[in-house]
Structure formats: structure tokens, C-alpha cells
Amino acid sequence: MKHFRQFEPFIALPHLIKWLPISFVVGILAGTASAALLVSLEWATDWRESHRWIIALLPLGGLLSGWIYHQFGQTVEAGNNLLLEEIHNPKSIIPFRMAPLVLLGTDLTHLFGGSAGREGTALQMGASLADQLTKILRFKGANRRILLTAGISGGFASVFGTPLAGTVFGLEVLAIGKINYDALFPSLIAAIVGNQVTLLLGLHHIAYLHSPSIPPLTILALIYAIIAGAIFGIVARFFAQITHKISHLFKTKISYPPMHPLMGGALIAIIVGLSGTTKYIGLGIPTIVDSFSTQLPPWDFAAKLGLTALTLGAGFKGGEVTPLFFIGATLGNTLSLLLALPVPLLAGMGFVGVFAGAANTPLASILMGIELFGLESGLFIAISCVVSYLFSGHSGIYTSQRIGLSKYSALYLEEGVTLANYGREKVKPKIDLPDDGKERGSKSI
Incomplete structure (x- = not known):
């Protein structure tokens, strides 16, 4: 074994040669799918804003979306959670129909x-298209896991224009506190290629704000940043929990699945009609952009949180991340009234901080913040994301996400437990007590 180490570079070369063309193909598939998504969403948004009466038909749109999935998409209904389950516990190739179904469902939403985003759609299209290569390449085990991970990275990077964040997101989202680096090179190539494909097809990503005014990192500024990060994490935790509770409520009270988005759509249409504004539905990009330069109403983040949780909880298709950007940016904007940090900086910190806490992906979120807002804001962005990650606890928007390592050294959690199962009676955490060396609880699941 000692002499074998000197031959490791000869193992790395075949690894690169094998995965380079495969990752290129995955990136092309993911980037093309994301381009179709971005174009269709732009059309859907423009048409809706020009014909606002269509919002009154949201219940019928929800019924149609729900019926389509009930008839043709029950095997892919779980969405992003299905991707995570297949990576951790592979059973069968993800059906190709996931891609067109989630695209259609998101456009209808x-x-x-x-009120929904686009990240979930991009991930599902990227991974499901990538998994079709499994049939051709006859991949199993680790190879298929790497392939799916690269598809997730390609989809994320291409829909947001952040290849570095996309690379790490695909690796980091699988399990809290644990990253498998064998998929790093394929994910990087797929993310870079996916992003370049969208650019070559003429798509341009939103420029929110580059290089906001950055104050010196004094002790007081550090404290303010930590306070902001804690608030972002608590809000992220609340968003994830309320979304899951609404989903559970619909599933337990209404037996016919297509009725879930119909009833939820009716509630949303009534709320939008009474509010007299459409700023809290759709992606909400204009309000996100405004949060970096204009003092917004302090309730904006709560309104978007509520409508998004209701939309996704009722079964409408779409992602969580862009609404999380809205929630975080407007919350940061509001916190500028209480914390002595510049509005653009707090909006940027919230933009990625709430996402970091809700998705349990602090490293990817830090990279995204740097890619979007510049390296100068990196320290504040990092503080926001890491503290938010800690304060969101072991909860998140992806219930099939595994616990690889507890967020806190004093709390032992069994590796492999899903967020859906964490907190149930059969999962008993063990708390280390360093003063007497004793432990409480049980490892058993």
C-alpha cells in the first residue's frame, strides 16, 4: 500500500478522462432545460402581469396541475426529495417524464x-435528464450517484448563473455536515458547462447588486452580523416547518390530491385580490432588486413567506429558493432599521442567509453571495450563512435530506436519519455532557 500511493496520479487521470465528456453532456442537458425554463417563466410572468384577471382562475390552474400529476406523475410527485432518495437509496431510474411534467407544472403555477421559484424545477430537470444516461452507460452504485449529483449541480448553476455555488450545492445538499468529494470534478464541469449553455443561448441572469458598500469589520459590526444571521436562521426554520405543516394538513384533510392546489389556489387568489398587489406572487424579482436600494415595508418578507408556504404546501409546482431570496433580502432590508449596517449589505446577507438555513447549504450559499455580490462582502456573507445554518437547526425544505453529522458538538444524531424522521419518537438524540462524561438518550432509530 505504501508503494501504491505513488501511482495515484495514474488513477486520477482515468477518472478525469471518464467524467469529462459525461459531465459535458450533463451540463448541456441541464443548461438547455434551464434555458427553456427561464424563457417560459419570463413569458408566463409577463402574460400574467398584463392579464391579471387570470389570477382569479388560479384554483382551476391548480386543479389542472394537480390532475396532470395525479394521472401521469405520481412516481415523480416527490420532486427534489425523490432525487435525494435515489442518491442515498437507489431503486430505479428517474422517469424521463419528470422533466416535462415539472416544467409544465411550474409554468402553470x-x-x-x-408564489414559487424555479430552483426545484431546474434540479429535477437536470437530474432526471442526467439519469437517462444511466441506461446508456449502465451505471450503478457510486457512478449513478455521481451522475445524479452532477445533474443537480448543472441545474442549479445554470438557472442562477452561479457555477461555483452550483458545484458545491450538489455535493452539500445531500447530507447535513457531510460531503462526498468523489463527485466534485463532474459537478464542477456540469455546473460550468450548464451555465455557459444558458449564456450561449442568449439568456442573461439577474444582476441584483455588485460590490455593495462594505463597512469595516469591527467588533460591533461582527455582533450585528451575528444577530442578523440568527434571525435569518430562525425565519428559515419557520418557513420550512410551516410549509411542511400546510402540506400535511392538505394531505390529511383532503383525500383527492388534485383538490389540494384547487383549495390552496382559491385561498391565494382571495388573498391577492384583497391585497390589491401582485408583488408577493411569482418570483418577485422586482422587489428583490428594490430591496438593495429602497426601504421597503417591513411586512414584505412575512407576506411572501406566507403565500409561498401556502402555494408549495398546497401542491403547486416550483422551487423554494427564489422566494427564499425574496424573504431574505426583504428581511435584511427591514433589519437595517434596527442594525447599523448598510441596507444593500443586509439585503445581500439575507438573500443568501435565509437560503443557507433553509437548505442547510452554508458553503454553497457563501459562494453564491460572493459570485453575486462580490468578494468584498465575503466576510459578512459568510457570517450570515454560517450563523443562519446553526440557528435553523436540523430542519429544512428538503425532508429527504440526511443527517451526516450534527450541527452541534454537544448533540449526537444517528447518521443517515432523514429530516422527515428527525424529531419523531423513534429518533432519540444523545447529548454529550462533558462535565461528567455521561451521555443521555440513545443511538437507536
Whole structure:
């Protein structure tokens, strides 16, 4: 074994040669799918804003979306959670129909006036298209896991224009506190290629704000940043929990699945009609942009949080991340009234901080903040993301996400437990007590 180490570079070369062309193909598939998504969402948003009466038909749009999935998409209904389950516990190739179904479902959500994002759609299209290569390449085990991870990275990078964040997101989202680096090179190539494909197809990503005014990192500024990060994490935790509770409520009270988005759509349409504004539905990009330069109403983040949780909890298709950007940026904007940090900086910190806490991906979120807002804001961005990650606890928007390592050294959690199972009676955490060396609880699941 000692002499074998000198031959490791000869193992690395075949690894690169093997995965370079495969990752290129995955990136092309993910980037093309994301381009189609971005174009269709732009059309849906513009048409809705020009014909706002269509929001009154949101219940019918929800019924149509729910019926389509009930008839043709029950095997892919779990969405992003299905991707995570297949990576951790592979059973069968993800059906190709996941890609067109989630694209259609997301477009219907935005056309009729639901509040959702686009990341979930991009991940599902990227991974499901990538998994079709499994049939051709006859991949199993680790190779298929790497392939799916690269598809997730390609989808994330291409829809947001952040290849570095996309690379790490695909690795980091699988399990809290644990990263498998054998998929690093394929994920990087897929993310870079996916992003370049969208650019070559003429798509341009939103420029929120580059290089906001950065104050010196004094002790007081550090404290303010930590306070902001803690608030972002608590809000992220609340968003994830309320979304899951609404989903559970619909599933337990209404037996016919297509009725979930119909009833949820009716509630959303009534709320939007009474509010007299459409700023809290769709992606909410204009408000996100405004949060960096204009003092916004302090309730903006709460309104978006509520409508998004209701939209996704009722079963409408779409992602969580862009609404999380909205929630975080407007919350940061509001915190500028209490914390002596510049508005653009706090908006940027919230933009990625709430996402870091809700998705349990602090490293990817830090990279995204740097890619979007510049290296100068990196320290504040990092503080926001890490503290938010800690304060969101072991909860998150992806219930199939595994616990690889507890967020806190004093709390032992069994590796492999999903967020869906964490907190149930059969999962008993063990708390280390360093003063007497004793432990409480049980490892058993």
C-alpha cells in the first residue's frame, strides 16, 4: 500500500478522462432545460402581469396541475426529495417524464399567480435528464450517484448563473455536515458547462447588486452580523416547518390530491385580490432588486413567506429558493432599521442567509453571495450563512435530506436519519455532557 500511493496520479487521470465528456453532456442537458425554463417563466410572468384577471382562475390552474400529476406523475410527485432518495437509496431510474411534467407544472403555477421559484424545477430537470444516461452507460452504485449529483449541480448553476455555488450545492445538499468529494470534478464541469449553455443561448441572469458598500469589520459590526444571521436562521426554520405543516394538513384533510392546489389556489387568489398587489406572487424579482436600494415595508418578507408556504404546501409546482431570496433580502432590508449596517449589505446577507438555513447549504450559499455580490462582502456573507445554518437547526425544505453529522458538538444524531424522521419518537438524540462524561438518550432509530 505504501508503494501504491505513488501511482495515484495514474488513477486520477482515468477518472478525469471518464467524467469529462459525461459531465459535458450533463451540463448541456441541464443548461438547455434551464434555458427553456427561464424563457417560459419570463413569458408566463409577463402574460400574467398584463392579464391579471387570470389570477382569479388560479384554483382551476391548480386543479389542472394537480390532475396532470395525479394521472401521469405520481412516481415523480416527490420532486427534489425523490432525487435525494435515489442518491442515498437507489431503486430505479428517474422517469424521463419528470422533466416535462415539472416544467409544465411550474409554468402553470407562475402563469395563474402562485408564489414559487424555479430552483426545484431546474434540479429535477437536470437530474432526471442526467439519469437517462444511466441506461446508456449502465451505471450503478457510486457512478449513478455521481451522475445524479452532477445533474443537480448543472441545474442549479445554470438557472442562477452561479457555477461555483452550483458545484458545491450538489455535493452539500445531500447530507447535513457531510460531503462526498468523489463527485466534485463532474459537478464542477456540469455546473460550468450548464451555465455557459444558458449564456450561449442568449439568456442573461439577474444582476441584483455588485460590490455593495462594505463597512469595516469591527467588533460591533461582527455582533450585528451575528444577530442578523440568527434571525435569518430562525425565519428559515419557520418557513420550512410551516410549509411542511400546510402540506400535511392538505394531505390529511383532503383525500383527492388534485383538490389540494384547487383549495390552496382559491385561498391565494382571495388573498391577492384583497391585497390589491401582485408583488408577493411569482418570483418577485422586482422587489428583490428594490430591496438593495429602497426601504421597503417591513411586512414584505412575512407576506411572501406566507403565500409561498401556502402555494408549495398546497401542491403547486416550483422551487423554494427564489422566494427564499425574496424573504431574505426583504428581511435584511427591514433589519437595517434596527442594525447599523448598510441596507444593500443586509439585503445581500439575507438573500443568501435565509437560503443557507433553509437548505442547510452554508458553503454553497457563501459562494453564491460572493459570485453575486462580490468578494468584498465575503466576510459578512459568510457570517450570515454560517450563523443562519446553526440557528435553523436540523430542519429544512428538503425532508429527504440526511443527517451526516450534527450541527452541534454537544448533540449526537444517528447518521443517515432523514429530516422527515428527525424529531419523531423513534429518533432519540444523545447529548454529550462533558462535565461528567455521561451521555443521555440513545443511538437507536
